[in-house]
Amino acid sequence: MSLPLCIDSCQRGWRLLYILTAFHRCSEVMKPFLFKFLQDASASPGLQYQGIAKACEQNLRRTFQYGGRVEYPNNMELKAMLAGRSSKRQLFLLPGGIERHLKIKTCSVALDAIEELCYEMGLHRPEALDEYAIFVVTHRGEKQLPYVLVRNYLC
Known part of the structure; x- marks a missing residue:
């Protein structure tokens, strides 16, 4: 596996997590572990995915606070999110x-x-x-x- 493919896979994984945290709550059992993971990833200076980790954490907080989005993204919004525009x-x-x-x-x-x-x-x-x-x-x-x-x- 070449390095660009690995970086692309990581970006896609973080973008998928970004979308999931906007729409779905995790279980109460997983909640503290997921928050800790996202906080650690967003607080680490120089970490490559620090920004999107912080955005995922904010999405998850809002999902627990407001219940997550009700309307799923349309094709255009989903393509934009997958391209990194949120x-x-x-x-x-x-x-x-x-x-x-x-x-x-x-x-x-x-x-x-x-x-x-x-x-x-x-x-x-x-x-x-x-x-x-x-x-x-x-x-x-x-x-x-x-x-x-x-x-x-x-x-």
Whole structure:
């Protein structure tokens, strides 16, 4: 076996683990061992797969916190993940016609977007987060990406 094939296999293995940690919880018995493995791999300076190990750990934490993703990735998203791209820029429309692009990752939840947008607006109190929601605006019948509109509940 040549070295490039081994490196490619390792990359694919880490990318598969990245996808699995975004969708499935491990057993309670395996949980501490998997977390320890991922923490050790992400904390080792100079380790080749340190970044993706940290991303896997974050995915697993979010999966246990929120229950994992319900919708499986479509073909395009799966191909992007296998190629090592795990985020996309999503357009958010704010009141007043203001447009903002946020980086959305595999395990991002609506609260992540609300927190980031509130922070950009200078709203740092936790109570401010409860004032906002996200609504999805799609173009029916057209093949365009959906837009996301953030509005204040009180409006």
